[in-house]
Amino acid sequence: MADTTAQSNMELDAKYDHYDFPTTSVETREGHPGHLTAGQQAQVHQLRLMLEAEGFKSRLDTLTLLRFLRARKWDADAAKKxxxxxxxxxxxxxxxDPxxxxxxxxxxxxxxxxKNPxxxxxxxxxxxxxWDKDGSFKRELSKYYKQFYHKTDKDGRPCYYEKLGGVDFTKLRNADYTNDRMLLNLAVEYEKMVDPRLPACSRQxxxxxxxxxxxxxxxxxGLVGQKTILNYIxxxxxxxxxxxxxxxGKMYVINAGWAVSTIWTLVKGFLDPVTASxxxxxxxxxxxxxxxxxxAENLPAIYGGKCQCEGGCELSDAGPWQEEQWKRPAWWEKDPADATIENKPTEIQTGEAPATEETKVVA
Structure with missing residues (x-):
């Protein structure tokens, strides 16, 4: 079992921070969990107080607030917005709606x-x-558009694969896979990446x-006749x-022809340098x-690795989040009443949160 007791310079809030996984980031750059300045820690407290004042009670845990602050270059007002x-x-x-x-x-x-809100x-x-408790949505969608999480990279991150090339959006719509339903599926998959996938990977x-x-x-x-795909993207x-x-964390765009490479050359200049890198x-x-x-043992064989899961890697959902040693119930698998935050005074502690079975409040 991974050690979750190592010391961290990050102050944890007992009201919101119920983590049962390590909280010192693999990212050692300043501003990441476990690598904060006193000023950055103060901005976390400031942002939380601002949000509490407007009645917010969920997702005010330290890791979530840090991500919003980093995304807005440590501008607390912009992060709050x-x-x-x-x-x-x-x-x-x-x-x-374009x-x-x-x-x-x-x-x-x-x-x-x-037309049918x-x-x-x-x-x-x-x-x-x-969403999709029996897996039928994912199984059927994979016939037209492969999108799946599968095992981890060498840093332990969950790997996500998507085959956008060759997708026929007309066939998708005829099979009742509207943009709305695919976007809702994508949102749910983001939630499942946040919990349980990332916590399980962190424990491992x-x-x-x-x-x-x-x-x-x-x-x-290509560049021609791609309006529907571009709207979805x-x-x-x-x-x-x-x-x-x-x-x-990382993104590899593979099998890029001249069209995609040309678009990337143009787009790269407008991106934040950290994102572009x-x-x-x-x-x-x-x-x-x-x-x-x-x-190699984690990379699907179709992409040059050695993994050939029974039934196909795209449907196996293999990873630490499926392994008894690392997995825990996700917040959304629990009774909603268990996630209620009581209005108690904030208590601050420093260091890694001890392992607990309490509800995690995450993004």
């Missing part, structure tokens, strides 16, 4: 979601508890892991950037690079 907007999105799941140029409620309707706004905290690694390693296969993606990117900050665009000779960062 981002957090509030993210909470509004979680409670009223919306999506940007045709109307406005946000609209996302819908589970299998046809024409823009839900009677009440969808709520992510409720959706994640019930013995240090905090907050990000994933992504492999995006774009073979066949814009919607998915906007959702992840606004609501899941600081979750990208995490993304590598590779052609068809990508296998050696992937194997530098992902163990």
């Amino acid at each position: 981002m957090f509030v907007e993210s909470e509004e999105w979680r409670n009223n799941l919306t999506v940007w 045709e109307k140029g406005a946000y609209r409620p996302m819908s589970l309707a299998p046809k024409d979601p823009e 839900p009677a009440e706004p969808l709520k992510l905290d409720e959706l994640v508890r019930t 690694a013995g240090h905090l892991l907050e990000t994933s390693c992504s492999v995006l296969d774009v073979q066949g993606v 814009r919607q998915a990117s906007a959702m992840s950037n606004s609501n899941y900050p600081e979750r990208l 995490k993304i590598k665009v590779l052609g068809s000779s990508y296998k050696s690079t992937l194997l530098e960062h992902i163990p």
Whole structure:
């Protein structure tokens, strides 16, 4: 079992920080958990007080607030705005409609979601508890569009694979896979990456892991006739950037032809240098690079590794989050009443949180 008692310079809040995994980050750069200045720790307290004053009681744990602060360059007011907007999105799941140029409620309707809004706004905290419990959505979707988590990279991060090239969005819509339903599925998968995948990976690694390693296969993606795909990418990117900050560890874009490489050359200049440094665009000779960062026994054989899970790696969901030694019930698997935060005075402690079976409050 990984040691979770190592000392950290991060102050933990007894009201919100119920972690049962290590809280000193593998990222040793200043501003990451376990590597904070006194000023950065003070900004965590400031942001929490600002949010409490507006009535927020959930997701005010230290790790979450640090991610929002880092995403907004330690501007507490900007981080607060981002957090509030993210909470509004979680409670009223919306999506940007490029045709109307406005946000609209996302819908589970299998046809024409823009014309069939839900009677009440969808709520992510409720959706994640019930979504695709029998796995049928994922199994059917994988016939058209492969998106899956599978094992870990050499740093212990969960690996996410997506094959965007060759996806026929017309066939997807005809099979009732609207953009809305795929985006809702993506949101649920983000929630499952946050908990239970990242905590299980952190326990196994013995240090905090907050990000994933992504492999995006774009073979066949070009510049012509891609409006539908680009709309989906814009919607998915906007959702992840606004609501899941600081979750990208590494991304490898593989099988990139001249079109994708040209787009990347143009886009790279507009990205934050830290974000841009995490993304590598590779052609068809990508296998050696992937194997530098992902163990051969963890990398699916279709990408040059040795792993061949029974039934296919894309459906196995193999990883520490499935192993008894590392897995724990996710927050969304528990009774909602157990996650209630009592209005008690804040208590601060320094160092790693002791292992506990109490409810985790996470992003």
